Amino acid sequence: MNTRTIIPIGPYHPLQEEPELFRLYCDGEIVRDIEWETGYNHRGIEKINESKTFDQVFFVVERVCGICSTSHPFAYANAMEEIARTEIPDRAKYIRTIIAELERLHSHLLWVGLAGHFLGYNTVFMWAWKYRENVLDLFEKITGNRNNYAMFKIGGVRRDIPDSSIGDIRKLLDILKPKADLLTGAVMDDPVIHARTKNIGILSREDIMNYGAVGPTARASGVDMDVRKDDPYAAYPLVNWKVITAEEGDVFAKARVRLLELYESISIIEQCLDKLPRTKEGNISATVKNIPEGMGFGRAEAPRGEVFHFVKSDGSNSPVRHKIRAPSYVNVATFRKSCVGQTIADATIILAAVDPCYCCTERMAFAYDYYSGRKVFNGIDLVKLSQEKTNAIKMSI
Amino acid sequence: MGGINYKILPEILKLNFNGDIRRIIVQQRKRLVIHIRKEALPEIANYFLDELSYRFIIATGMVNDNGFDIIYHFSDDKTGYIINLQTSLPENNPEIESLANIINAANWIEREIHELFGIKFINHPNLTKLISEGNWKDNDHPYARKKRNEFNPDEL
Numbered sequence: 001m002n003t004r005t006i007i008p009i010g011p012y013h014p015l016q017e018e019p020e021l022f023r024l025y026c027d028g029e030i031v032r033d034i035e036w037e038t039g040y041n042h043r044g045i046e047k048i049n050e051s052k053t054f055d056q057v058f059f060v061v062e063r064v065c066g067i068c069s070t071s072h073p074f075a076y077a078n079a080m081e082e083i084a085r086t087e088i089p090d091r092a093k094y095i096r097t098i099i100a101e102l103e104r105l106h107s108h109l110l111w112v113g114l115a116g117h118f119l120g121y122n123t124v125f126m127w128a129w130k131y132r133e134n135v136l137d138l139f140e141k142i143t144g145n146r147n148n149y150a151m152f153k154i155g156g157v158r159r160d161i162p163d164s165s166i167g168d169i170r171k172l173l174d175i176l177k178p179k180a181d182l183l184t185g186a187v188m189d190d191p192v193i194h195a196r197t198k199n200i201g202i203l204s205r206e207d208i209m210n211y212g213a214v215g216p217t218a219r220a221s222g223v224d225m226d227v228r229k230d231d232p233y234a235a236y237p238l239v240n241w242k243v244i245t246a247e248e249g250d251v252f253a254k255a256r257v258r259l260l261e262l263y264e265s266i267s268i269i270e271q272c273l274d275k276l277p278r279t280k281e282g283n284i285s286a287t288v289k290n291i292p293e294g295m296g297f298g299r300a301e302a303p304r305g306e307v308f309h310f311v312k313s314d315g316s317n318s319p320v321r322h323k324i325r326a327p328s329y330v331n332v333a334t335f336r337k338s339c340v341g342q343t344i345a346d347a348t349i350i351l352a353a354v355d356p357c358y359c360c361t362e363r364m365a366f367a368y369d370y371y372s373g374r375k376v377f378n379g380i381d382l383v384k385l386s387q388e389k390t391n392a393i394k395m396s397i
Numbered sequence: 398m399g400g401i402n403y404k405i406l407p408e409i410l411k412l413n414f415n416g417d418i419r420r421i422i423v424q425q426r427k428r429l430v431i432h433i434r435k436e437a438l439p440e441i442a443n444y445f446l447d448e449l450s451y452r453f454i455i456a457t458g459m460v461n462d463n464g465f466d467i468i469y470h471f472s473d474d475k476t477g478y479i480i481n482l483q484t485s486l487p488e489n490n491p492e493i494e495s496l497a498n499i500i501n502a503a504n505w506i507e508r509e510i511h512e513l514f515g516i517k518f519i520n521h522p523n524l525t526k527l528i529s530e531g532n533w534k535d536n537d538h539p540y541a542r543k544k545r546n547e548f549n550p551d552e553l
Contacts, residue, residue: 038528039526039527039528039529042528042529044539047539047540082424082425082428085425209450209452210500210501210502211501211502212453212454212500212501212502230472230474230475230476230477231472231477231479232477295428295430297425297428297470297479297481308454308455308470310455310468310470312459321457321459323455325454325455329455329506330455330502333501333504333505
């Protein structure tokens with residue numbers, strides 16, 4: 001008789017920072033099948049955007065993902081500039097590229113920390129997140145925010161990086177470089193990490209094409225694919241850098257790709273800072289008067305892979321349809337391939353290896369009673385609830 | 398295999414799929430929208446995926462005046478082109494052949510479009526709800542409403 005144990009991970013689980021449910025169908029120690037259930041956090045952003053003006057959409061898409069809050073506005077800006085057929089000033093291109101690469105730095109550092117944590121190697125977690133603080137400080141210096149930078153708009157960027165502050169930014173970058181060396185050494189040479197991650201969760205080139213996986217997940221399996229090179233945008237064609245790939249396709253290869261990308265990102269930022277003073281200070285935005293009827297297909301390489309935005313406009317001031325495809329949407333589907341046949345102990349690091357971001361994947365939230373079909377909370381109830389709580393806190397002080 | 402000359406792509410497509418191609422629109426540089434007959438979708442998608450090694454990005458469902466539009470987005474990672482296959486479905490009983498048996502990446506998005514727009518994908522291996530299993534009334538498709546610009550969370 002064929003009996004299998006079901007091990008649920010989630011929907012609310014201390015290991016995962018966001019709600020999602022994995023069902024591992026196990027035969028002894030070996031995972032035989034995996035099911036994924038989502039929808040705990042869907043916010044309906046695609047539909048909400050139809051009721052916003054083109055400029056307001058930037059602030060909504062920035063909140064699609066909690067970690068890579070620049071990649072979605074970047075892809076959306078690319079899509080809108082395709083519809084409007086606008087060429088943005090060079091200075092805006094460099095600033096956009098600097099922000100996007102800084103984001104890759106902080107996101108990869110965050111992943112390295114989490115991966116160490118999942119392996120039970122909390123020293124890496126502490127180090128990586130400590131060094132990530134420096135990147136967030138840089139963000140605060142440039143944009144005024146540690147996350148949700150609100151830098152993008154149609155035709156350019158909202159804030160300039162003054163030439164006078166470039167020296168300070170460089171100083172912070174210089175602090176970061178030896179720390180990246182330290183971290184890379186700690187991960188690449190550690191025998192425990194080798195034992196836990198090599199030959200684990202292998203994805204072949206065919207799997208990548210079949211599941212349409214993108215980003216470091218695809219590059220670690222030898223698929224040389226990077227939107228920054230394939231379909232160049234912003235300042236990426238103006239600077240020198242190379243696409244990092246690995247052939248093995250296991251968890252270690254994914255870690256190596258991400259760690260080596262740290263150096264590429266630092267190098268891109270430095271080149272952009274070199275070229276920034278050659279452009280006119282303050283010339284950061286092209287004027288876009290109206291958005292004509294048309295379709296825009298915008299892409300950007302987020303830390304996790306290709307973000308795809310499709311916008312259809314009909315000449316009015318808001319989108320008719322806005323489709324968002326986050327990289328985790330296709331990367332998470334590869335679990336069926338990478339987890340099956342592995343042990344339960346390895347499943348967590350395999351799940352973590354694609355750097356899944358669930359709030360990217362889902363976009364709507366509502367509360368319904370399952371049995372009666374009655375709404376449990378609507379918008380007004382939630383506001384009321386929030387006000388009551390605020391008042392209760394005020395009273396207690 | 399890659400490196401295809403996009404100047405002659407329209408002619409190649411017309412040669413191979415004469416009658417199935419309705420219109421080819423060059424939207425922008427590197428962006429093509431190809432309107433096709435819905436019956437020919439698996440054949441043409443297979444041509445792009447197998448013969449030309451394109452990557453499946455995603456599909457988009459849309460509401461139009463007479464029913465629905467579906468756009469399938471494909472990417473050529475060697476040249477940066479995005480090829481979009483667009484097809485229209487009637488408002489009553491919208492059905493289209495599933496691509497999930499050809500390419501796995503289409504599995505989830507077809508479930509999502511089925512749930513949000515009520516479009517039926519024929520021969521899909523597992524056409525269940527993707528995001529709101531157990532939370533949403535059956536046969537209520539939130540994105541299929543024709544109203545726009547009037548988003549009201551209390552209506553949900």
